[in-house]
Amino acid sequence: ALAQETLKVGLILPMTGPFASTGRQIEAAAKLYMQQKGDTVAGKKIQLIVKDDTGVADVTKRLAQELIVNDKISVMAGFGLTPLALAPAPLATQAKVPQVVMAAATATITEASPFIVRTSFTLPQATVPMAEWAAQNGIKKVVTLVSDYGPGIDAEKAFTGAFAGKGGQVENLRVPLANPDFSPFLQKVTDAKPDALFVFVPSGIGAQFMKQFVERGLDKSGVKLIGPGDVTDDDILNGMGDVALGAITTQHYSAAHDSPENKAFVEAFKRANPNMRPNFMAVGGYDGMHLIYEGLKKTNGQGGQALIDAMKGMSWTSPRGPISIDPQTRDIVQNIYVRKVERVNGELYNVEFATIANVKDPVKAAK
Ligand code: DHB
Structure with a gap:
């Protein structure tokens, strides 16, 4: 045979x-x-x-x-x-x-x-719903902080376009992808006093960001943390501690789905x-x-x-x-969920509370 x-x-x-x-x-x-x-x-x-x-x-x-x-x-x-x-x-x-x-x-x-x-x-797919949620929930001024390469720039552009389109005010900051030191950028955020800080960092980097966010006292500044869900990645979210509680993100997957x-x-x-x-x-x-x-x-x-x-x-x-x-x-067509970091049975999760169904990548949909 x-x-x-x-x-x-x-x-x-x-x-x-x-x-x-x-x-x-x-x-x-x-x-x-x-x-x-x-x-x-x-x-x-x-x-x-x-x-x-x-x-x-x-x-x-x-x-x-x-x-x-x-x-x-x-x-x-x-x-x-x-x-x-x-x-x-x-x-x-x-x-x-x-x-x-x-x-x-x-x-x-x-x-x-x-x-x-x-x-x-795609980052625009996950991000446009974040801009819409922010505009509908009393957020008027946002600073965006993104890793300075393809997906970060996609996230920055998608958020800024959609949020400014709804009358929001946006300032854009970009941080290097490799070995990022967030502190000089977080100082700018402290000075700008926005209602929310929109963050994109790739999966796995959120913990480093969150550590510097706390060291700079931003967790106690009243600046709300928002963004696509990469920053509160389920792999590392539980290790971030209470500082992550309340972060609002939009994304296609939560371990708590x-x-x-x-x-x-x-x-x-x-x-x-x-x-x-x-x-x-x-x-x-x-x-x-x-x-x-x-x-x-x-x-x-x-x-x-x-x-x-x-x-x-x-x-x-x-x-x-x-x-x-x-x-x-x-490209993939999928639901995007709006989520809030909460403690469930002792562990931190992105708990979904709203769904935008069957979202296509908006960049290609517009072509
Ligand atoms: C990319 C990498 C990530 O880890 C992520 O969360 C999102 C996008 C990328 O390089 O495309």
Whole structure:
């Protein structure tokens, strides 16, 4: 008999370095998915090959090249930061290998290759509802503080445009992505006395921000903390302490999301990874694996153009709620929830209290 054919999925993630929490979350979720669903799809064995790009884009690109040429992968997935998602995009196009972006969230990423599909989110998608909530809840003056690269700039522009459009006043500050020292920026916030501070930092960096926020006394200044949910990431939120209580954020996933699918997901994730709580990166990885499995079922194991076409328009119920892949843009359509940090059974959670249903990336929707 012929040996069973193997389909390889290359999972390229920052497993070490400052963004290792993103890599750990996605790897754990992808492995959980395979443990739950088995490793056979369309009669073929699925092999997950995890590679550590250390958060360096040149490394991501080299690893993608090796996985395509030497390992003959059917799909590449992961991509923990925007520069890491953009670097291999030309290879996806040339080799016709679908690239499933499970983390990176700058709006334009899906335009870098017709083989890119995304299961994370976009910053404008998560942020416009924050501007609307702020405008409707008595906030008149906001300072934005964002990491100075793709997703931060997306968040700043989306918030400023939507909030100023509702008559709000905004001042913009940008902090370097690498080794950020927030203190000079927080001094400016203290001086400006806004009603709210809007913050975007990538997943895993929120704890550093929060520590300096407290050291500068901003927790006692009456300045409300708002932003997309990256700053109150479920992986690190519980370690931040009471200073995080009351922060209002908008995002697509909370470990406290109240649905049977999410309860099962969180329970299984914690059982498999006893010291972790799944965050929005984990759900992007879990759904990315679902998209790969279901796509391969539809193509009977074929990759390339057939696989990316099979992924377009797919819809399912994720732990985050109902989601679909927009067939035109290959970007994710999903609910955005307004949440408040609260203590529930002794742990800090982003507790959802309002839902904006079926949100498309507003940047591409406007084109
Ligand atoms: C990106 C990375 C993050 O960790 C995040 O929370 C949002 C966006 C990015 O680089 O695209």
